[in-house]
Amino acid sequence: MQTHTFKPDLPPPSTSVGALAWLRSNLFSNGFNTLLTLLAAYLVWLIVPPVLNWALLDANWSGSTRADCSGEGACWVFVRERFGQFMYGFFPEGLRWRVNLTVLLAVAGAAPLFIQRMPRKAVYAAGFLLLYPLLAFWLLHGGFFALEEVPTSRWGGLMLTLVIAAVGIAGALPLGILLALGRRSDLPAIRVLCVTFIEFWRGVPLITVLFMSSVMLPLFLPEGLSFDKLVRALIGVILFQSAYIAEVVRGGLQAIPKGQYEAAAAMGLGYWRMMGLVILPQALKLVIPGIVNTFIALFKDTSLVIIIGLFDLLNSIKQATADPAWIGMATEGYVFAALLFWMFCFGMSRYSMRLERRLDTGHKR
Amino acid sequence: MSVTSSRNHSALLTDPQVRAWVFQVVAVLAVVALGWYLFHNTQSNLAQRGILSGFGFLEQSAGFGIPQHLIDYTESDSYSRVFLIGLLNTLLVSVIGIVLATLLGFVIGVARLSPNWLVNKLATVYIEIFRNIPPLLQIFFWYFAVLLPLPGPKQSLSIGDTFFLSNRGLNMPAPAMAEGFWPFLITLGLALLAVLLMARWAHRRFEASGQAFPALLTGLGMLVLLPAFAVLIFGSPFHWTVPELKGFNFRGGLVLIPELIALTLALTVYTAAFIAENVRSGIQAVSHGQTEAARSLGLKPGVTLRKVIIPQALRVIIPPLTSQYLNLVKNSSLAAGIGYPDMVSLFAGTVLNQTGQAIEVIAITMSVYLSISISISLLMNWYNKRIALVER
Numbered sequence: 001m002q003t004h005t006f007k008p009d010l011p012p013p014s015t016s017v018g019a020l021a022w023l024r025s026n027l028f029s030n031g032f033n034t035l036l037t038l039l040a041a042y043l044v045w046l047i048v049p050p051v052l053n054w055a056l057l058d059a060n061w062s063g064s065t066r067a068d069c070s071g072e073g074a075c076w077v078f079v080r081e082r083f084g085q086f087m088y089g090f091f092p093e094g095l096r097w098r099v100n101l102t103v104l105l106a107v108a109g110a111a112p113l114f115i116q117r118m119p120r121k122a123v124y125a126a127g128f129l130l131l132y133p134l135l136a137f138w139l140l141h142g143g144f145f146a147l148e149e150v151p152t153s154r155w156g157g158l159m160l161t162l163v164i165a166a167v168g169i170a171g172a173l174p175l176g177i178l179l180a181l182g183r184r185s186d187l188p189a190i191r192v193l194c195v196t197f198i199e200f201w202r203g204v205p206l207i208t209v210l211f212m213s214s215v216m217l218p219l220f221l222p223e224g225l226s227f228d229k230l231v232r233a234l235i236g237v238i239l240f241q242s243a244y245i246a247e248v249v250r251g252g253l254q255a256i257p258k259g260q261y262e263a264a265a266a267m268g269l270g271y272w273r274m275m276g277l278v279i280l281p282q283a284l285k286l287v288i289p290g291i292v293n294t295f296i297a298l299f300k301d302t303s304l305v306i307i308i309g310l311f312d313l314l315n316s317i318k319q320a321t322a323d324p325a326w327i328g329m330a331t332e333g334y335v336f337a338a339l340l341f342w343m344f345c346f347g348m349s350r351y352s353m354r355l356e357r358r359l360d361t362g363h364k365r
Numbered sequence: 366m367s368v369t370s371s372r373n374h375s376a377l378l379t380d381p382q383v384r385a386w387v388f389q390v391v392a393v394l395a396v397v398a399l400g401w402y403l404f405h406n407t408q409s410n411l412a413q414r415g416i417l418s419g420f421g422f423l424e425q426s427a428g429f430g431i432p433q434h435l436i437d438y439t440e441s442d443s444y445s446r447v448f449l450i451g452l453l454n455t456l457l458v459s460v461i462g463i464v465l466a467t468l469l470g471f472v473i474g475v476a477r478l479s480p481n482w483l484v485n486k487l488a489t490v491y492i493e494i495f496r497n498i499p500p501l502l503q504i505f506f507w508y509f510a511v512l513l514p515l516p517g518p519k520q521s522l523s524i525g526d527t528f529f530l531s532n533r534g535l536n537m538p539a540p541a542m543a544e545g546f547w548p549f550l551i552t553l554g555l556a557l558l559a560v561l562l563m564a565r566w567a568h569r570r571f572e573a574s575g576q577a578f579p580a581l582l583t584g585l586g587m588l589v590l591l592p593a594f595a596v597l598i599f600g601s602p603f604h605w606t607v608p609e610l611k612g613f614n615f616r617g618g619l620v621l622i623p624e625l626i627a628l629t630l631a632l633t634v635y636t637a638a639f640i641a642e643n644v645r646s647g648i649q650a651v652s653h654g655q656t657e658a659a660r661s662l663g664l665k666p667g668v669t670l671r672k673v674i675i676p677q678a679l680r681v682i683i684p685p686l687t688s689q690y691l692n693l694v695k696n697s698s699l700a701a702g703i704g705y706p707d708m709v710s711l712f713a714g715t716v717l718n719q720t721g722q723a724i725e726v727i728a729i730t731m732s733v734y735l736s737i738s739i740s741i742s743l744l745m746n747w748y749n750k751r752i753a754l755v756e757r
Contacts, residue, residue, distance in 0.1 A: 026482035033481050040483045189389035193396060203738040204731045205695035211713050212731070215723040219410045220403045300499035307701055314502055321509065330510040338498045338506065345497035 055335070066326055078329045079336045082320045086336070089156015089311045095148065099159050102139045106132065133170070152230040156311035158340065160230075164237060164302045164312065169295050171238035176245025177284075181275060183246065184253050194246070201243035206301050209236045214308040233305050241298050248290040252283035285359055292352035296345050303341075313337055407724065422720045423448070429715060431706050433622050444716055451711035452733060458625065458707060459694045459737075462632040466693060467686075469633060470640025477645045488641065496638035501699050503635055508627035508703045518614050527607055529615060535626060539619035540603035545595065549602035552595040559591075560584040624705035628697065636693045640686060647682035648674065679752055687745035691738050698734070708733055 015021055027037045058073025061080075069075035079086070088096050109128050112118055140163070143149030155163065182194030201209070213236030218226060227235075256279055264274040284291075306315040317333040320326065377383055411418055423445040430440055435453045438446060476488035495503070513532055515522070521531030529536040567578035596602060608618030651674050659669040701710035708730060717726040 026480070029480065036479070036481050036484050040481070040487055043487065044483075187385050187389050187392075189393050193392060200735070203735040205698040205709070205734055207698045207701055207709055208713060208727065208731050208734065211709070211717075212727050215717065216727055219407045219723060222406050223410065223413070296497075300497075303499040303501045304699070306501070314499070314505070318505065318509075328514065330514070331506075334502060334506040334510050337502055341499055341502060342494065342497045346493060349497065 074332050075329060076332065078326050078332050085157060085320060086313060086316050087157045088159050089316055090154040091150060091156065091159065095150060098139045102136050105135065152228050157316045158313045160310060161302050161312045164234065164305060165299045167234050168237040168241050168298050172241035172245050175238065175242035177249050179242060179246035180249035180253060183250055198243045198246050201240050206240055206304050207307055209240045210304060210308050212236065229308065230310060233308060233310060241294065244294050245291065248287050248294055249283065251290065252287035253279065255286050256283050288359060289352045289356040292348055292355065296348050299344060300341065313340065416721055418724065420725055422722050431711065433625065433706055447716055448712055448729065451706060451708040454706050455697055455708040458628055458697045458700065461629050462636065462693050462697065463690050465629065465633040466636040466640055469637035471644050473637060473641035474644025477641060478648060492638045492641050495634050500631055500635045500696050501702050503631035504627055504699055504703055507630050508623065512623040512627055518610060529608060532623065533614065534623045535621040536608035536615045537619050538605040538607045540605055543601055543604045545599040545602040548595045548599040549592055553592045556587050556591040560587055624703050627703060628700050628705050632693055632696055636689055639689050643682050643685040643689065647678040650681045651677045676752065683745060683749045687742060690741055694737055694741065695734065
């Protein structure tokens, strides 16, 4: 009896597997695509090699003065020499360990919050959020408990940028949540007040708000009472940002099905307990990515304090490039600043995307 | 007796309606008290500093020069004229920025969805780089690192001896009215009218008989041919004055100051990255079934795109696009950072410093931005409503 033997399968044609097939389907699938690929490749060739040459291959890395930068490329010596100023502004050099310690404590203190299964996370978070600001103020500003005072006029660089962003979000979040609740309230007077507040701050640019807080706030306050310039800027930033947070939170509140409100009311919960125990925990979870995005916007907006003369990262760099000893270093300075801002913003946006995926428990309808 | 009164008492406290009233009255009173407190402080502070409040200062002569004014201006003109110039400059930057950012954003948004791997990745890299860098930093980069280090007018970079790029800005030919201008304008108006009438007629015919009329081609043809005909008969509508180097600067022609170029470039590049993401998500929101249905009805790919995909994608794109436009207008106030004479740097900056009328100046500036914001939202809401899905 003769048995039938199958012949082995033929390998797929060489045009449908391997690098060649990938090239064909992704870059040269038809005439138009080929043209696009060639154009794009030309664009890349125009941009990438010169930038690489300038930033890495021809760049000057060592030395300490302008004269050490002889090559064609970037002069990173400038950034290295002024690094301290870019990070700490005019914070006294001997005391900069205090800034480093503050950042270190923030990182170390916040790290447990990112552990998914930590017991008593809420208690820890509340404690951290209460204690850390006091500690940070003591370390940065000082003036009591054996630490020398460093007035805010000497703060600057990346440190000031981070301070404004952190205080801005910490102040704007609670205010924004209250405003969002007010906007969804059943009481017409409160709703009108909140809507007016939110729409006013959302309709004007941050620059005018900063102008206002720097020239008008002193007029609004009783005589003799005057605030530090940084505090005035912070008040402006918090008021401005709270309106944006309010709109984000409102989105979350609207996404909670009506049944949740009705169920909470049926359990006999009053307004505040209904919001605090049932609605807000769900709504805030929904809008965490939105809040992170608002924070990214706030982080970018901190650069505007240059307008009222605070020395944040951008202003430190602008000042340094105006130094006659380092003439013509504008490109290096701004590229460095852009890189720093980009790293922070890009990192946060990736984090918010990850959160969005992790928190997506299918409650959305 | 005492029992009933205490019951009444507690009922009054827990009655939701009474509590609602109490809350609202307290809130309104608190706001009014705060307002009165601030007003009172301001009054006494102003009196102490000897500042007269009121808008009388607007009629005083300004006495400073402005590098870019779209309407006539001399140093002796009043502050109200300065206000107008600042407003026009803000609008100029905003309009140019909105148009360019929309074009660039749509191109990049579509490129982001391209099946071509290289084009797709380039668009992604563009978006991720530019939306994560603060707009003010981008403005500074273009202004301080790119435009100001350019050579002076004498060594300027020229394109065909008509466009000159130097650290004083971009000099280019300017049109001036010539004999053929009025006939040109009149025929252009007539052509526009004819196109509008034609479009209405074509639409009606399509609704009635289902026959499509090549309205786009005909319209474009009319718009080009009619004015061209007028130009042939009456001569050119403009004569162009070309900038010439005289002494240390250019004479004649039009100049775009470097501040304007830097601001427009930065705002366009920054906002386009956001618009591109909106466009991408809008197009992705149209389900693939729509394309397949249109194709199975026998519509050609071009028609599918125009009549099926784009109308539905626009519905998703318009609301976020509106907020991007608003952001661009508000970001144009970053002009203050490089001294472009816009509303904020001219009015809230220079005029405030000269007159010291902080409250009036800031109030005017803020209300201008508020009204621009509200008008853009109204306009876009109207457009959004027009293209919204009509359901039963």
